[in-house]
Amino acid sequence: MKEEGIVEPFYVIERILRNRSGFFDEIREGDDLGRKTRNMLIGAVLFLAIYGAVLGISNSVLQALSAAVKLPILYLITLAICLPTLYFFNLLFGSRLTLAQTFALIMTAIAVTAVLTLSFAPIALFFWLTAPNYQFYKLLNVGILTITGIAGLSFLWQGMKHVHKGEGLGIRNLILWIWIFVYGFVGTQMAWTLRPFFGAPGLPFQILRDLGGNFYVNVLQSVVDLLISIVD
16 A cells, blocks of 8 residues: 555556546546645656756756755746636636646646656756767756646646636636746746756856846857857
């Protein structure tokens, strides 16, 4: 029984991927929501922590430990900030979803994002071991996190459509599009606030850096630096 408890988060996330319609049906019916949400949360935190360690190990063991803690925190704080907006705006336009159901749907997206992100860990490590370039590694992982984030949010989109059974999809689609934009913006700003995840070469280990600058400008600068290094 104890072993089942340990592996249950893995089974829950696998079930989302294999039978999403059935899983969304259970969320709509409120079937064992607390247990499902808890298992998705445990699985997501574990998977994101492992990938966080992959991000930081390119610099040092301390950076790996720091990133392993901060990457799950990034997703959970972003969720905490954005959850009320989605819930109350849906409620305003006639949704019957409870806060627990809304939370479970968003956790579905985060759990899928986490497991897909973890699946990229061997690829990220391969490129770091064979072509250890800081700017390339940073851009590679930004790309991976963007792709897996979009894939995870697609599950939220499907889940919202499924649980509402096609009712009021026009306004709810608009709300969800706006919320996804806000979620992405809050997430990138939170990532910038919690940096460093990689640890720049030549700089001492830091848990957090001073605020300043901008995520998007930094990514653009990394692209420029990478292109310059290729040309040189």
